[in-house]
Amino acid sequence: MIPFQYTRASDVADAIKQIAADPSAKFIAGGTNLLDLIKYDVATPTRLIDISRLPLRNVEETATGGVLIGALVPNTDLAYHPLIEARYPLLSRSILAGASQQLRNMASTGGNLVQRTRCFYFYDATTPCNKREPGSGCSAISGINRINAILGTSQSCIATHPSDMCVALAVLEAIVHVTGPAGARTIAFADFHRLPDNTPQLDTNLEPDEIITAIELPAKGFSTNYSYLKIRDRLSYAFALVSVAAALELDGDTIKEARVALGGVAHKPWRSSAAEVVLRGQRAEASTFANAADILLRRARGFGHNDFKIGLARRAIVRTLGQAARGTPQSISDKKIR
Amino acid sequence: MTHSGTTKPKGSIAAAPEKIPITLTVNGTEAKLSVAPWTTLLDALRDHLDLTGTKKGCDHGQCGACTVLVDGRRINSCLTLAVMKEGAEVTTVEGLAHNGELHPLQQAFIDHDAFQCGYCTSGQICSAAGLIAEGKAKSADEIRELMSGNICRCGAYPNIVAAIQQAMERS
Amino acid sequence: MASYIGSATSRVDGRAKVTGEAKYAGEFNVPGLVHGYVVDSIIPKGRIVRIDASGALGIAGVIDVLTHSNRPPMADKDDAYKDEVAPEKGSPYRPLYDDRIHFTGQPIALVLAEDWETARVAASQVRIEYQKEAHVTDLHAERTRAYAVDVPEKPRGDAERAFASAAISHAAEYSIPTEHHNPMELFASTAIWENGQLTVYDKTQGVQNVQQYLCKVFNLQPNAVRVMSPYMGGGFGAGLRPQYQVVLTVLAANALKRPVRVMLTRAQMYALGYRPASIERLALGANSGGTLDSMQHEAIAVTSQFEEFARNDTGWGNLLYKSPNAKFEHKLVKLDLPTSCDMRAPGAATGVYALECAMDELAIALKTDPVQLRLQCYSDRHQGEDLPYTSKQLRECYRQGADAFGWSKRNAEPRSMRDGSELVGWGMASGVWEALQVPATVRIVLTANGHAEVATAASDIGTGTYTIMAQVAADMLGLPIDNISVKLGDSTLPQCPVEGGSWIASSVCNAIANTARAVRGDLLELAKATQDSPLSGAGVDDVALIDGKIVSKRDAGRAVSIASAMQSGKAERITREEINQPSEDKSHARNVHSAIFAEVKVDEEIGIIRVTRVVKAVAAGRILNPKTAHSQVMGGVVWGIGMALHEETLYDHRFGRVMNANIAEYHVPVNADIHDIEVIFVDEPDEMVNPLGIKGLGEIGIVGVAAAIANAVYHATGKRVRDLPITLDKVIEFA
Incomplete structure (x- = not known):
């Protein structure tokens, strides 16, 4: 671990202003991923800017019937928030599927959006890794590579994005609100994360x-048929x-609208909009x-240890859509898949 | 085959940053200390305040041994910078018993033999205190899930669940 | 007064553990404490060319950086580094000794600073230049280099021929990956100077082993160093041998003449010992009647290039099953890794896994119920040594375990039982371990106020040693348990070997009995010296200590209170110290046994395995404390579940590195993985194994559990997975 300065925003x-002035600085909020990476010498910021006290902790309804979630709302608070539990239970469940309650409290x-991959080589600072050290190799x-990606990979990186919450946010088509020196802007969730290509860093x-x-959630919460x-x-x-x-x-047995997203399989x-199109109007x-599932996984490719993920994902997609269609979402605590 | 290699440089240090004075309320008592920016709450408790009841099992948020309550919520103190908790109320395992009388969870852990080596125990008990305060776990399945952030290598899990159920009934 | 022995007693150290008062090796804070942080090798084999510590030394608060080239003197003979449980063959690893690199993670520098945070950041500034050499770390790639080591189990008959001519046979290879102990406590040592002597608080399962080792390595007089380990945050075998941090701690304390603490990181603990990966080949031949004709077991396991650690994986079948023909072979492959070491039930956890899976496969081939096959093959004698057992209630384990589990309701057909979307599997296995004893000495100091201190240099690594010793002493001295204080984990206490092999309970408790008898003799003499003593003429074995009195066994009315005996004899205290020597009687085999029944539920499509029920019936002689004994066996079952489904140290052999050197990606069971575990102790009186009839419980809990689960997974799915851990991708063909 290298030492760093600490300042508060x-x-x-x-x-x-502070981050623009110091390119080697990083924001810290919950710290659950950043401090972990600093201790492993994977992240080497020379300054941490503490943003945890900024007033970004509200969860409020928007004029268009959606919900605006402050960036500093702890994961647990979000998962258990009455608005989220009632209208976006998919988001609640996905959050509670990740990490531990202690980590979710922090x-x-x-921060959940910008957590970094769990690829073993990214985490081991002694091995080549293009994401950690561009140009060093994958x-x-x-x-x-049992835990690595099967979709959207590149020759330079097969890491996955580790978040559970983001998988639900992708389905909910969340909008990310960001502010920079040039002012505020929004980023559609689908455009927020990147594929590795040749810039996996x-x-x-x-x-x-x-x-x-x-993070803004549009009005549509799919609170009846989700999993x-x-x-x-x-x-x-x-x-x-x-x-x-x-x-x-659903309209009876017919699918009016469908959204599916996969976690653990890509960067x-x-x-896949094509996959969602084939669901629409069908029983x-x-x-x-x-x-x-076939369309979602059309370009899937394994790297040996993770070949099984293709077939596993196919079955998991069918099961999850079945759970959603029946209105019996997967329980967090009862581990049986129904 | 012979070739040579060097550890990759990890950046170099100019001057070590100044220590930062902070104030915490730990187990009801105000504590003033001076810490490095990277001193974790865990190290502040163990090394600076000599409260070694809170354990270091991984230092990476992977085991839960370092669990303490900050402003009433359970967190991993190993992934928390002490400076960021300026002004916070921290409760550690040392702060649970009152006037020599064990907290119901502490007594339940003894009654149900919910530990062997004892090293995860402080974290388990603080985590369980947080769990009870959250009020989300009712069934054994829910307790198991919401206590899964606390690893017990001795394998006392069924007794831990029983102990928490006892404490829940009595609280 | 009710007997404490055999009663469910809460841990006497429970309060210290639930309040955080119990202090572990890295928790002794003293003024002026120097903190050490280890810099370890990133390559598996080669040489250190240069170490540039200037970047670290330039940081305020850094005191020194110790390396092989500037360290104080250490012993230069192998003998000095051979601890009590070191392998017989080889040269033990010497920390910071020279420029040779033997394994990844080997310590090569120790950064010493005024506080831990400074030591940690300074460690990142130490530059090391290496000369790499080619390395090998893959057992499976190197298996052809395996060489046989001497095994105690000798061949009989012609196992190969009998196998070839067997009516029904089964042969297969099973494998277990490297596993790491991962005790919750990080390995740590704190060395503190007191009046020119060094007190070392160490995370160890044997304080005297470490003390003697330090004396040899640093050429110290025995009274120059004292090793303490009052509490230990989990051992499981990882703390049997002195670990390198204790050497570095003492090295630094000597160099600086200051108190020093060195605590390893979780990642660094992956460069300590480990359960060696092994390949196990079983070949069983049966006649058409369903009894064994041939039993062959060959194992290939890992050791380091510099030491030969071998625990016999084979031969366990000799303790369980009759077979006229048998052959056993244990082989080793030397790799560029640290030396493997004991980990919970070494040899048995792995060997019995393979044996009991093979027996299941044989039962299927024979179309015989797996319990029935075991009963048909049941042996009342140790087959290898042709000896009877001091006791063996394994039949009763099968019976009680099967009853509790409901085994009779099992449909033998694989995939025949289901619960909705899940396939249900019921599997079983046997477990076996040794009932060992080692010489141990216990001191009792009885004071006139009716309190006793019981002391030995054992450690309580979480197993409940403090508690069972208090129970036994209370009974033997006729005192309330609250009047007993137990002292452990201090090398200056009476002699006791390392806590391992399940031998401490029997060794130490029988030593308490011996010492208590001596105390009783002293008390009797005092009692007899009183005027008109009601005990005149009585011998030491004619009286017992009950309820604070010396009581005639023949006539309970004849008694003298301990207090008055000591008072009249003007004895303020009675101090006695006696050893317990294990019996040298070789006429019987001494073993503990168990039967395990497991239920798994496997999602038919996804392959997720849930272990929903385990029943473990154990025959282990006298159970001193059903409460702590239950915990110990239950913990072993949890280990078995981890072994079956989760645990695997993943190496990238290109780099010779462990890639999951943490406990996020090295999976051990979490609370959600563990459901109903029922532990049954089968009654097994045994006055032959030792006077108190104690057999020990530390290892038996894990043995056979992984096999029962693997067999249950087969029963559920029809898929036989022989290579642990059984992950979902091995159960389901995800084509």
């Missing part, structure tokens, strides 16, 4: 001097091998879901 403008909503492609399209201030299914190597407190967030709007939550049944 007095308001959002001050935070932006982690912020904005050790995972021919290494221990960049996880997101957030500029280095921008700060996330809020979040997380498949992992132990029954709790582990990252996803594959996770699926599914949300349906970002993975959606909510396993064969329909399987068609969507």
